Every structure is written in structure tokens, then in C-alpha cells.
Amino acid sequence: MHNTRFMGYRRPDGSIGIRNHVLIIPTVSCVNRVAMDIANKAGGVTFMHPYGCTFDAEENATTEHAYIGHGLHPNVGAVLVLSLGCETASASRVAQAIAKSGKRVETLIVQREGGSRTTGAAGIELVRGMRRELDAQPKEEADVSELLIALECGSSDAFSGLTANPAVGEAADIIVDAGGTVILSEVTEMVGAEHVLARRGKSDGIRQELLALIKRYEVDLSLSTEDDSGVFISPGNIAGGLTTIEEKSLGCIYKAGTRAITQIVGYGEAPSEKGVIIMDTPGFDIASVTGKVAGGAHMVLFTTGKGTPTGSSIAPVVKISSNNKTFRHLHEDTDISAGDVLEGTKTIAQVGREIAELVMEVANGKQAKGEYFNIQEFAIPNVSVVKKEVIHAKLAKQNDFRFMPS
């Protein structure tokens, strides 16, 4: 990598941001539009979601943690917590947890302010003030070793595993060798290649933890899918040219390159190690990106075959297409193409170096295509009662009642 330094925003807790956003967190979907209005009129960012009011304790905790992770994120300089007032997700818990980092946090509660427009006007005033404060903050030089880069794939095609994912793997090796950190997730895609991944674990403990995590997903998948796809390689995969489950999983996990796996973290959890991190997330790309960003990922490298506009409101999502046709067709949403590998004009390693250079440019302020939108998606893993019921029904059919409380 030619340049390993970039100019960022130092936070009171010592972390470094590559963006300086004012984030408006709607703690429940009922106030999404108030948050959107404030973000649009006052130069803030926000996300749309259907969460914040649930009697599923696990879902409520995951929701609050994801909000807090976004508020604590180094790309966020100040936060407005926007609450309705009666939701199960606690605005005060969220605001207090974020305020511990030393950044400015304000809270507005629609049911107390006097309505959506009154709250909107108060929010616009607050966010404009925060924006002015952040704009006055000088940038500071920082190093690639402070960066946390998330890896993701979505809308894949037959070339994703051949060009874009291996090229991102080359970039991941370059970033990790320079002292930086990458996060691989989507554990559903790792089933079948667990022995390949486990070999890369830094210690016996990491290897055991990784095998246990993947086994849990394998059991879940085998109970909740019709045809065991994901556990077994399917007839469709075989017709497409995939021979073994190892090959199928490698096509996805190769995004994380070849360096040692140093830590396994839970959904939305911030890693404490450098190197290659595995995060426990489902395969759904929006929930997976949300988890990694909640865990502090500064930027996401997102490989795609067919192209997608999906992003994050606080972390630039850099799109890498597997072929040049998608790059031309969705040029508004795609940052770089690995398609020259197919045409024989570049090697995978060359494209990997270009991606690593682009990472540094985006860290240094270059706008990724997806940053055009200040309002983006947000999703957490599906921990709904419905899924548990499906699993329990299947277990009951097999006369396995271990899930019943004794």
C-alpha cells in the first residue's frame, strides 16, 4: 500500500472517525419520519427501521445494542436520540450508554414535546447546532492500523466467488499486513468450510469457538430449511459448477483473505483485537452490515454480482462488482469493478491493490457512491418468536423436548 495515513476525526474516547456525522437515532419505527425530516433539513443522517417495540427480550436487547453501537461509532460526532415515549427500547439507556464516550448526545421525546412538527423543529435546531460544532473540529492524521473494515457480499452472481471476493481477499491481506483489521461475518455461509476456517484460528481457543459457532448455525439451518441448503451442496449448486461444500463456502469466506483469525465477536460487538475478526451475523446482507457497523466498522467492502444500492447511514459502503457489465449498468451505485480479471486485462492481485488504495482514499474523505443517501437501511437478526416456534415444532416432531423449560 503506497499510503497508510489518512486525515480523520479524533473522538473524546480516543477512537478515530473517517466521517463526522450527526446521527439521529429513532428509537422506535413510529418516529422514523420525524427523524428523516430532521436529517434532511439539518444536514444529519438517520436510518429507517421497523424495530423498537417488542415483547421479545432478546430482540429488544439486540435493538438497543445496535442503536448504542451506531451512536458510539467513531464516524459519528454527535447524536440526537429521538423517542416516541412509550416504546420498549429505552431512549434513556441508549442516550446514557452513548454519552459515556464523551460525545454530545441530546434526547427529544415526541409525546412530551407536543407533536411531530414541534419535535421536528426542536430537532432541526439541535442538529444544526451540533453540525456547526462538528464543522469547527480540525482533522487529525491517523494510520491504517486504526481502521476496521467490514467485508460483505450481496446480490452475488457466478463471478462473485471468482473475481470480486478473491480481489477483496487480496485487499484484506494488504490491510491486515499494514496493521489494520477486517471483519468477516455471515456465519450461514461458513457452514461446510469450518475446518478450512478453523485452521486459520490464532489459538486453540479461537478454533474451538469458531467450530462451536458454526455448528450452532448448522443445527439451526438443518431445523429451519426445507432442503438443508447451506448444510449440503444442492443440485442447483452442482449444476452451476460447485463440486463440494468447501468450494461453495470458500467462494464467500475468501473475502477475508488468508491471514490468521484473531477474535470471534457477537452480533454488533466491537472487536478488541487487530487482524481478521469473525462476527456472528446471519447471511441477510442488511442485518449483517448493520451488525458490523454497530461493532465499529469504519467502512464496508461490499462485493456484488448483479449490483445493489444498499448502504449504511454512518459508514461508507464501497461496492465492488464482479463483472464490468454490472459496473457500467449500475455505475451510480458501484465504486470499482473486478471484471477486468474476466477480460484478462488485470490480475486478481492488481484489482486487490486498487481496492486497498480506494480504502485509503475513502478513509481520507473521498465519497463512496452509496454515501449519496443520508438515510439508509438498518436491520437486526431475526430473533422473532415465529422462528423459535418453527424450530420447536421440528424438535417436537423428533420427540426432542429439550427446549421445554423444566
Added chain:
Amino acid sequence: MTDKSAIQIRDIDHVATSIQELQPDDVVKIRGAGEEYEVVARERIPTGHKLALRDIAQHEEILKYGEVIGMATSSIAAGCWVHVHNCRGIKARRFSGPAGSGGEGHA
């Protein structure tokens, strides 16, 4: 005159993935891992399927992505098709649904 090509991901890989359908005697350009070179296809290989880049012995581990994707169940000559008929996963898990479902029937 040929513009057939296949992608090799790592220089230590034993296979490359075709990006067009290959016919016997097609001269295939091998790209991706380094300097482009050529391998002659020995049989028909569908788009997206794998071509052996060198002779592979029976029971030898087959590398793609620089990792073991499976083991050769018979010897495979350079230029031949590598798939379920001559390569098997180490975990050997493959969908084997009821008759008529299209499953390959391997345990």
C-alpha cells in the same frame, strides 16, 4: 482463433473455472493468478465448471482458492473436467434427496 478463458484464483491452485462452455481441443487462456498461459481442454466443460490445470493423481487433494476443496476419486488429466464424478468433499456432504429430486445420491 480462440477467446475461451478460465480463471485461476491462486497460483498454487489445481483448477481454473471456465467463463464460457469449453469444447475438446479448445485452447483455453488461464487468467487471474499471474501471467496468462494456455491449457488445452480435453472434454466438454460447462460454463462455471472447473478445468484441471495439471495431472491430478487419485486420492490427491485438489486446491482452489489455495485451499483444499476436495479429493480426487480417480486420476484426472490436465484439461479434463473436475466435478462430482471425480472429486469428493472431505466432509462428503452433498444433498441426496428422494428419488427424482435431482439429488446426486452420494452419502
